[in-house]
Amino acid sequence: MKKLIAGNWKMNGTLAANEALLSALAQGLAVKPACEIAVCVPAPYLAQVLNMKTEHANLDMVEVGAQDVSKQTSGAFTGEVSAVMLKDLGCRYAIVGHSERRQYHGETDVLVADKARAALVSGITPIVCVGETLAEREAGLTEEVVKRQLAAVIHVNGHCISEIVLAYEPVWAIGTGKTASPQEAQTVHAVLRAQLKAATEHFAGVKILYGGSMNAANAVTLLMQADIDGGLVGGASLKATDFLAIIAAAHENGQIQKN
Numbered sequence: 001m002k003k004l005i006a007g008n009w010k011m012n013g014t015l016a017a018n019e020a021l022l023s024a025l026a027q028g029l030a031v032k033p034a035c036e037i038a039v040c041v042p043a044p045y046l047a048q049v050l051n052m053k054t055e056h057a058n059l060d061m062v063e064v065g066a067q068d069v070s071k072q073t074s075g076a077f078t079g080e081v082s083a084v085m086l087k088d089l090g091c092r093y094a095i096v097g098h099s100e101r102r103q104y105h106g107e108t109d110v111l112v113a114d115k116a117r118a119a120l121v122s123g124i125t126p127i128v129c130v131g132e133t134l135a136e137r138e139a140g141l142t143e144e145v146v147k148r149q150l151a152a153v154i155h156v157n158g159h160c161i162s163e164i165v166l167a168y169e170p171v172w173a174i175g176t177g178k179t180a181s182p183q184e185a186q187t188v189h190a191v192l193r194a195q196l197k198a199a200t201e202h203f204a205g206v207k208i209l210y211g212g213s214m215n216a217a218n219a220v221t222l223l224m225q226a227d228i229d230g231g232l233v234g235g236a237s238l239k240a241t242d243f244l245a246i247i248a249a250a251h252e253n254g255q256i257q258k259n
């Protein structure tokens with residue numbers, strides 16, 4: 001399966017900075033890499049980024065995603081953005097259940113599952129994030145936590161679960177410069193793959209991304225792990241050279257798989 005490198009810009013960017021970042025990405029993507037690429041950008045900039053795709057042929061292969069989506073379809077939900085709207089704009093993905101949404105906006109497992117369903121129903125691929133906090137890891141609860149988070153999404157989405165992208169993001173590794181070791185990450189990814197296997201016969205095709213301080217240096221070994229199918233990249237997706245270096249690591253990996 002092709003790796004997916006998805007940037008998560010979080011609440012960063014300006015019209016000018018986005019233009020510069022995407023132009024630099026376009027230049028760096030003159031040769032099509034053997035991986036899939038996406039950028040998940042703040043909602044106000046989705047249209048800008050989608051427009052830039054039409055202007056730069058090299059951005060053709062860069063899919064665009066939102067960082068959140070409403071569980072509702074339309075109506076009196078001030079401030080919300082629906083999956084229908086994202087689809088209408090031309091988005092491919094929406095991150096759901098990022099730990100920053102769970103932590104700062106009180107998103108529960110059930111709400112995350114409903115958001116994933118709203119996305120799937122409208123043809124948007126949800127990038128569902130799961131991951132344990134440092135306290136949970138230290139208490140030996142990592143597997144229990146990620147399994148509980150994924151179980152809620154499986155429960156609500158049934159056999160459609162094979163349509164999601166899953167992202168394992170240990171909370172203690174996000175934006176901290178601390179990465180899970182490739183073995184630590186692989187162990188959790190294998191647990192998640194086994195859980196998907198019990199839920200769908202198409203478990204092998206579900207991409208499971210790793211996220212949490214992924215950078216050009218650690219991407220190579222992380223992406224070599226059997227159950228790591230790509231990366232959800234925060235900080236390093238804001239600098240074209242860093243993001244391109246991670247894409248290059250995924251490309252190399254894709255070449256090795258082919259041969």
Ligand code: PGA
Pocket residue numbers: 008169173174175176177211212213214232233234235236
């Ligand atoms: P980071 O963020 O790469 O900056 O750690 C990843 C994420 O939160 O998706």
